[in-house]
Amino acid sequence: MSTNQPPHVAAADGGAPDARQLRTILIAVSIALMAVIASVSGLNVAQTHMAIEFGASQNTILWIINIYTLALAALLLPLGAIGDRLGRKPMLIAGLGVFGVAGVAAGLAPTAEVMLAGRAASGVGAAMIMPITLAVITSTFPEEERGRAIGVWTGVAGGGGILGMFLSALLVDVADWRWLFVLPVVLIIVALAMTLKSVPNSRERSAHSFDTVGALVSTVAVVGLIFVLQEGPERGWTAPATLISFAGGLIAAIGFVAWELHRRDASMLDVRLFRERGLAGGSITLLVVFGVQAGIAVVLFPFFQAVLGWSGLLSTLALMPMAVMMMMASGLAPKLAVRIGSRSTMATGIALAAVGLALIALFVSADGGYLTILPGMLAMGIGMGLSMTPSTEAITGSLPREKQGVASALNDVTREFGTALGVALLGALLSAGYRSAIDDRLQGIPQGAADTAREGIANAVEVAGSTGSHAQDLVHAAKQSFADGWQQAMWVGVAVMGVLFVYIALRGPKHSAPVADDDAEATEAVTAR
Numbered sequence: 001m002s003t004n005q006p007p008h009v010a011a012a013d014g015g016a017p018d019a020r021q022l023r024t025i026l027i028a029v030s031i032a033l034m035a036v037i038a039s040v041s042g043l044n045v046a047q048t049h050m051a052i053e054f055g056a057s058q059n060t061i062l063w064i065i066n067i068y069t070l071a072l073a074a075l076l077l078p079l080g081a082i083g084d085r086l087g088r089k090p091m092l093i094a095g096l097g098v099f100g101v102a103g104v105a106a107g108l109a110p111t112a113e114v115m116l117a118g119r120a121a122s123g124v125g126a127a128m129i130m131p132i133t134l135a136v137i138t139s140t141f142p143e144e145e146r147g148r149a150i151g152v153w154t155g156v157a158g159g160g161g162i163l164g165m166f167l168s169a170l171l172v173d174v175a176d177w178r179w180l181f182v183l184p185v186v187l188i189i190v191a192l193a194m195t196l197k198s199v200p201n202s203r204e205r206s207a208h209s210f211d212t213v214g215a216l217v218s219t220v221a222v223v224g225l226i227f228v229l230q231e232g233p234e235r236g237w238t239a240p241a242t243l244i245s246f247a248g249g250l251i252a253a254i255g256f257v258a259w260e261l262h263r264r265d266a267s268m269l270d271v272r273l274f275r276e277r278g279l280a281g282g283s284i285t286l287l288v289v290f291g292v293q294a295g296i297a298v299v300l301f302p303f304f305q306a307v308l309g310w311s312g313l314l315s316t317l318a319l320m321p322m323a324v325m326m327m328m329a330s331g332l333a334p335k336l337a338v339r340i341g342s343r344s345t346m347a348t349g350i351a352l353a354a355v356g357l358a359l360i361a362l363f364v365s366a367d368g369g370y371l372t373i374l375p376g377m378l379a380m381g382i383g384m385g386l387s388m389t390p391s392t393e394a395i396t397g398s399l400p401r402e403k404q405g406v407a408s409a410l411n412d413v414t415r416e417f418g419t420a421l422g423v424a425l426l427g428a429l430l431s432a433g434y435r436s437a438i439d440d441r442l443q444g445i446p447q448g449a450a451d452t453a454r455e456g457i458a459n460a461v462e463v464a465g466s467t468g469s470h471a472q473d474l475v476h477a478a479k480q481s482f483a484d485g486w487q488q489a490m491w492v493g494v495a496v497m498g499v500l501f502v503y504i505a506l507r508g509p510k511h512s513a514p515v516a517d518d519d520a521e522a523t524e525a526v527t528a529r
Helices: 019-054 058-086 087-109 112-140 141-175 175-198 212-235 240-266 271-275 277-307 312-340 342-363 373-395 403-440 446-454 459-508
Strands: 203-205 524-526
Touching: 019 058, 019 087, 019 112, 019 141, 019 175, 058 087, 058 112, 058 212, 058 403, 087 112, 087 175, 112 373, 112 403, 112 524, 141 277, 141 373, 175 524, 203 342, 203 403, 212 240, 212 403, 240 271, 271 277, 277 312, 277 342, 277 373, 277 403, 277 459, 312 342, 312 373, 312 459, 342 373, 342 459, 373 403, 403 459
Parallel strands: none
Antiparallel strands: 203 524
């Protein structure tokens, strides 16, 4: 029977890490995580620049952006499990090296094909880094310090994307789009130097062989399902490629569950643990919270740019208050969980996020401006920060200590699925609501311009100049229709968060203590520098 203490790790002097080294470790893994997170959405602000320089189609540009996330999500579980076995420090160092070299190659890419390959390799490196950063925390920090460290990690994971997007937009505005790759590479170099010097190693020894079948099947499942969520809105949900990908991903997911149940003690991921409150509640919460966060970002950008007329840089700056609140609340969540419990902390965060969505739905309008949605954004940031940290602790605490790479990877896969799902669903809801609302406002608009306006608010603003005296009416109609569609999407988000609140209130984790190690003799945590 294992204890709640992490496996022994060696400090630079051979003893347990002291407070100073723990702080250095946390900074190192946070910097590495920031590089990975910032690269997820950074290229979104350079789509037009890449299309012009490479002479590439919009579909190619979208693949350059999406291939990174696809490779990252697909390889998280297998590489997290490999890191548990081979050693977390060597895996982190290797991942930082792959990510850095791939980032340089992408930044210097002469063609779209080279850029695509560089981004795919960056995704592989990111999949080696991301689960290990959290596994290092859970396997190194003592129990009394672990919650606070996880709070910092979740704050970076949640708010880092928005911060990275802002810095990316700033670089594009003041320099060149290729400078987008400088920031992640610099972060990687700093993280690599700190890792080599301060991060201890920990790994598992197991009497069982590596679950190769489970690793391959899980990769197919994630690729298939993420592909559907990324390509469905572009290709169409009933397109052959979408349906084939969905069928393949679903069959692989079912096959993965069946295989892991069959393999049992030698499995990569014991799926029976999803019956436990911690793993199920934490995973569902992260799935929904990150889905809502990603969907909100998709909605906010066209609102800032097309409705308010702001630049990309100003639009990303407008998201910063929500990111700051999220990161601050993530740091506060462990202290609150000690006082009122993990379940109550998660429920409070979910309720606040739902209130934030409701505030936006109630007050957003084409003429209201930024201040009408700011209170809702702040409430959402606080709510998401409070719910993310105990959810992450619940997931990592539900798997044995020698499986922390897998636990961390599961946490990350859940986030990636939630992000893709939120973008696809909230984006579809917004588009449907916009088209429904604008249909009643196009009387008198020339047919060609009206058809273009139905495609989206950016299209409506662009075509308005060709409608003569109708231009102002068309722009106003498009802006108001966007606000109406946004309201519908937000109310759906409120309903989803309401269901999640009830589930967590009834079935949420009571605490986040690690589960017992059922095979202590067969699997032993060992360390080496």
